[in-house]
Amino acid sequence: MHPVVRQFRDFFVSLKLTVVLLTLSIILIFWATLAQVRLGIWGVQEKFFHTFFVLETIPGTSIPVPVFPGGYFLGGLLLLNLIAAHVYRLKFEWRKTGIQLTHLGLILLLLGELFTSLLQVESNMRLPEGGSMRYSESYRINELVILDTTNPDFNEVVAIPEAVLADGGSIQHPQLPFQVRIRDYYPNATLQMRDQTPGAAPALATAGIGPRVAVTPLHLTYKQDERNAPAANLEFVGPEGTLGTWLVSPLLGMPQKFNYAGRTWEIALRFKRYYHPFSLTLLDFTHEKYAGTEIPKNFASRIRLKSDDARADREVLIYMNNPLRHAGLTFYQASFEKGDKVSILQVVRNPGWVLPYISCIMMGLGLLVQFGLHLVGFVRKRAAT
Numbered sequence: 001m002h003p004v005v006r007q008f009r010d011f012f013v014s015l016k017l018t019v020v021l022l023t024l025s026i027i028l029i030f031w032a033t034l035a036q037v038r039l040g041i042w043g044v045q046e047k048f049f050h051t052f053f054v055l056e057t058i059p060g061t062s063i064p065v066p067v068f069p070g071g072y073f074l075g076g077l078l079l080l081n082l083i084a085a086h087v088y089r090l091k092f093e094w095r096k097t098g099i100q101l102t103h104l105g106l107i108l109l110l111l112g113e114l115f116t117s118l119l120q121v122e123s124n125m126r127l128p129e130g131g132s133m134r135y136s137e138s139y140r141i142n143e144l145v146i147l148d149t150t151n152p153d154f155n156e157v158v159a160i161p162e163a164v165l166a167d168g169g170s171i172q173h174p175q176l177p178f179q180v181r182i183r184d185y186y187p188n189a190t191l192q193m194r195d196q197t198p199g200a201a202p203a204l205a206t207a208g209i210g211p212r213v214a215v216t217p218l219h220l221t222y223k224q225d226e227r228n229a230p231a232a233n234l235e236f237v238g239p240e241g242t243l244g245t246w247l248v249s250p251l252l253g254m255p256q257k258f259n260y261a262g263r264t265w266e267i268a269l270r271f272k273r274y275y276h277p278f279s280l281t282l283l284d285f286t287h288e289k290y291a292g293t294e295i296p297k298n299f300a301s302r303i304r305l306k307s308d309d310a311r312a313d314r315e316v317l318i319y320m321n322n323p324l325r326h327a328g329l330t331f332y333q334a335s336f337e338k339g340d341k342v343s344i345l346q347v348v349r350n351p352g353w354v355l356p357y358i359s360c361i362m363m364g365l366g367l368l369v370q371f372g373l374h375l376v377g378f379v380r381k382r383a384a385t
Helices: 003-013 015-049 071-088 094-119 162-167 355-384
Strands: 053-057 064-069 121-128 132-148 156-161 179-186 189-193 213-217 231-238 241-248 256-260 263-289 296-307 313-319 324-326 329-336 342-349
Touching (some): 003 015, 003 071, 015 064, 015 071, 071 094, 094 355, 121 263, 132 162, 156 162, 162 179, 241 263, 263 329, 296 324, 296 329, 313 329
Antiparallel strands (some): 053 064, 121 132, 121 342, 132 156, 132 263, 179 231, 189 213, 231 241, 256 263, 263 296, 296 313, 324 329
């Protein structure tokens, strides 16, 4: 074996590497736990675990620099370390079946976390009593939508991710007869009417409600119970010149309308939607409280599930610890709004949700087999003595 190859092999097989990675992981988890008070769950996941390096800005600047290995980096090296140990160190023999099974379970657990971080999608569905819904909305991700509503039977939708707005520049989509220019973008902002905010900066918007609204930038929030509300000023430019500049934000609520090229258009910056091949109708919402208090005891939603292909048409009761699973999605009873007439369901798509259960069973079985083999050997030695 070439000396360089042997050095790489010895590095990844090394038990010292395992100890170092576990130590760094403990430090990362401890640091993230302290930061959770300030950043919240989502912020901690993005900054510490769903990244290769933890970044911090140089004081007095906005330049990010890596200061510590992140979750992807440590988890990837630990995964390589376990695989290398199986290939080069552990021999496949029945006496080591328990150790091999335990290590394989740990490898599967690391892979499951990787798949979850990359593939899991969480959203929510807001259902008023008696109303139907066939899409759910993201908690944090936004999108700019431009709708052609000319046809009364359907809308043609062009969805542009918020990250494209953050990059600035211009957007020319083949389905749009005009160009979209990003004049400015705020990742989090608050809106107020201009007559209530004296001294506000001049408005960039020239059309829609924008000229009457003042935009105040805010710091990004990472708290679990708060959302960032982005805002942007977008100029639409056709072949004959500018069509105007519109202010868009999820805080505006209703889309803004305009006419161009003989068609009717609507624009809005809203939370990203995930459309499903079925609809949910809230038939009844029940909210029970502990006697003499306002503390929720139980809340449940009786819904009707109806798929587009007519294969599913049934009533389901969703309540705490009793979710609905359908079409690769899990619907949890998450919350409700005042008045007990609106139910909020958490919608989770996680293709790798079963992997942690399998890995825990494998590790538990591996430990049981290994301790069982040692126990049998000990009993035999004791009997022989």
